[in-house]
Amino acid sequence: MKKTRTFLISADRLRARAGLALLSFALALNPFATPVSAQGVSDEDVKPVPLLQGSVGFITNFTGGQPDLHPIAAPVVLLPIGQRWLFETRATFENDLVQVPGRSGFHGGPVQKEVEYAQIDFIANSYMTVTVGRFLTPFGIFNERLYPAWIRNLQSDPLILPIGIGPSNASTGTMIRGGFKAHPQLNINYTAYFSALSTRSPVDSDRFAGLRAGIFVPSERLEIGGSFQHLLQQERSNLFGFHTIWQPTPLPLDIRGEYAHSRRGSGYWVEPAYKLSQLPFLRNKMRRTQLVARYQQFFAGELPNDALPSVNTKEFEFGVNYYFMDGLKASSNYGRQFSAAGNLNVWTMALTYRFVVPLGPTGSAQ
Amino acid sequence: MRRNWMLFCCFGVTACLVRTAIAQEHKESEKASESAATAGLSATNSIPSHDRASPQAFRSSASEDRAARIEGEKRFRTNCGRCHQPPHKFPPRVMATAIRHMRVRAMLTDEDMRLILKYMTQ
Numbered sequence: 388m389k390k391t392r393t394f395l396i397s398a399d400r401l402r403a404r405a406g407l408a409l410l411s412f413a414l415a416l417n418p419f420a421t422p423v424s425a426q427g428v429s430d431e432d433v434k435p436v437p438l439l440q441g442s443v444g445f446i447t448n449f450t451g452g453q454p455d456l457h458p459i460a461a462p463v464v465l466l467p468i469g470q471r472w473l474f475e476t477r478a479t480f481e482n483d484l485v486q487v488p489g490r491s492g493f494h495g496g497p498v499q500k501e502v503e504y505a506q507i508d509f510i511a512n513s514y515m516t517v518t519v520g521r522f523l524t525p526f527g528i529f530n531e532r533l534y535p536a537w538i539r540n541l542q543s544d545p546l547i548l549p550i551g552i553g554p555s556n557a558s559t560g561t562m563i564r565g566g567f568k569a570h571p572q573l574n575i576n577y578t579a580y581f582s583a584l585s586t587r588s589p590v591d592s593d594r595f596a597g598l599r600a601g602i603f604v605p606s607e608r609l610e611i612g613g614s615f616q617h618l619l620q621q622e623r624s625n626l627f628g629f630h631t632i633w634q635p636t637p638l639p640l641d642i643r644g645e646y647a648h649s650r651r652g653s654g655y656w657v658e659p660a661y662k663l664s665q666l667p668f669l670r671n672k673m674r675r676t677q678l679v680a681r682y683q684q685f686f687a688g689e690l691p692n693d694a695l696p697s698v699n700t701k702e703f704e705f706g707v708n709y710y711f712m713d714g715l716k717a718s719s720n721y722g723r724q725f726s727a728a729g730n731l732n733v734w735t736m737a738l739t740y741r742f743v744v745p746l747g748p749t750g751s752a753q
Numbered sequence: 754m755r756r757n758w759m760l761f762c763c764f765g766v767t768a769c770l771v772r773t774a775i776a777q778e779h780k781e782s783e784k785a786s787e788s789a790a791t792a793g794l795s796a797t798n799s800i801p802s803h804d805r806a807s808p809q810a811f812r813s814s815a816s817e818d819r820a821a822r823i824e825g826e827k828r829f830r831t832n833c834g835r836c837h838q839p840p841h842k843f844p845p846r847v848m849a850t851a852i853r854h855m856r857v858r859a860m861l862t863d864e865d866m867r868l869i870l871k872y873m874t875q
Contacts, residue, residue: 436850438850565860
């Protein structure tokens with residue numbers, strides 16, 4: 388009886404807290420109502436058209452001598468509604484074709500289909516966008532900004548990618564985010580999100596809340612940021628990470644890196660990519676060629692995680708990308724993985740294509 | 754206790770953002786009204802010498818347009834190139850959707866978005 392009463396009181400408290408949180412959120416949004424309608428958004432002169440975009444790719448992996456063919460298509464649908472709303476969703480269709488002993492050729496199961504995210508964005512004003520639905524977890528930068536096959540410099544995932552992004556790389560809940568100029572030389576971006584527990588595969592997600600904030604210095608082309616997440620289930624632990632992107636102005640060089648820490652493991656990756664456009668010969672070919680390297684290290688944590696390596700692992704990768712035209716890229720890379728479970732070679736070759744198909748007339752500006 | 758603390762922190766951060774946003778909105782609206790007043794004044798003054806002022810106004814507007822385009826290209830290279838190869842130009846309505854998507858995804862500022870859109874649609 389006492390236990391039941393305690394439960395009822397705590398349930399009431401929880402409800403009150405949830406109410407307070409919602410009220411705080413509503414109060415926070417309310418002052419924006421007038422400026423939003425007064426200011427409007429900057430693309431109001433041009434009426435946006437619904438888009439089907441995304442990427443297709445054919446990725447070939449040789450991990451420890453085992454070949455694996457991986458065709459993938461990831462269409463994105465963008466549906467702008469009015470001046471302030473955007474519905475966006477990305478699905479993935481992929482298959483793993485492997486060699487089966489005793490049979491010739493490559494064989495795969497049924498095509499794996501997944502809706503990676505489906506979210507509605509409301510651009511409240513110049514400083515805040517509210518997102519509701521299933522969204523890519525903004526922990527670090529790789530999952531949200533560098534994940535698509537046509538964007539990533541190396542086709543393999545960093546070892547620490549599963550840290551902080553949930554069981555299916557996405558969250559189910561709500562998020563506020565935005566970017567604004569804090570100083571003539573400084574932009575600030577931020578994201579705060581809450582994800583609810585969902586056990587329905589493949590749209591499963593963990594219950595957590597988190598923040599990410601970054602500072603971008605446009606003149607130096609330098610972005611530095613940090614992520615924090617508090618898990619509201621299981622061991623209720625805290626996760627944190629840091630990220631950076633730097634593009635030195637005098638060189639066609641990108642340097643990206645991330646660090647992530649959790650009780651299930653921690654690690655970092657650093658990835659420089661250099662375009663050969665400064666070489667004085669074969670200019671047309673060289674400006675399309677990019678050399679990439681990535682060094683990463685993973686330290687196993689005290690708790691197990693199926694998506695992370697079970698032992699400390701180091702990996703070095705080196706690759707070449709060639710951009711045939713806007714959106715069509717061939718890449719190839721070699722990597723060597725060192726761990727207590729055994730060292731192995733990783734070869735990857737890939738052809739990726741990014742497409743954009745307008746779902747309506749595009750010519751007129753009105 | 755920890756939850757209360759987190760809630761308090763979230764509320765504090767939100768309140769700070771609201772305050773910053775309102776302050777900047779006020780500043781921008783003041784700037785806009787000032788420039789509108791100045792433009793109105795110059796228009797009134799230029800009425801008698803309309804024929805002489807027009808080419809000058811046209812020239813200044815063209816140079817402003819050019820400056821905006823150059824700045825737009827700079828912002829385009831700086832912001833888009835941070836994550837991916839900067840794409841080629843798209844038709845205006847396609848670009849309007851793509852830039853709205855990037856505003857959300859890459860958290861572009863309002864100014865960056867406006868300048869990039871201007872550059873990409875010209």
